[in-house]
Amino acid sequence: MEALNTYTKEMTLRERVTVILKELKMTKAELALKIQYSRSAVSQYLGNKYNSDPTEIEARLSEFVKAYEAETGKQTVTQKYPLGFSIKN
Numbered sequence: 001m002e003a004l005n006t007y008t009k010e011m012t013l014r015e016r017v018t019v020i021l022k023e024l025k026m027t028k029a030e031l032a033l034k035i036q037y038s039r040s041a042v043s044q045y046l047g048n049k050y051n052s053d054p055t056e057i058e059a060r061l062s063e064f065v066k067a068y069e070a071e072t073g074k075q076t077v078t079q080k081y082p083l084g085f086s087i088k089n
Contacts, residue, residue, distance in 0.1 A: 011076060013058060013061055013062060013065070014045070014046055014048065016065050016076040017031070017061050017064065017065060018046060019076050020064070020065065020068050023074075024068075028042050028043050028046060035057075035060040035061065035063070035064055036060070037057055037060055041057060042057070045057050045058075045061070
């Protein structure tokens with residue numbers, strides 16, 4: 001049974017990719033190779049420091065997330081947090 005003192009928040013694409021990388025024990029460099037994007041761009045995007053138009057990198061990362069979810073059957077859309085937990089964006 002799940003604790004009643006939790007709330008659910010929809011995860012951003014950055015958060016979803018980060019969760020998947022941890023799950024797969026994949027580095028940002030490996031992800032960059034997989035989506036055919038530069039390692040520095042992937043790192044900047046995931047660190048919220050990407051200054052260019054994010055449209056293309058977000059499209060490739062979204063495809064990566066969709067492929068992961070289709071292959072594993074896992075959904076990475078929401079995250080549960082205990083009440084009183086502070087989320088800094």
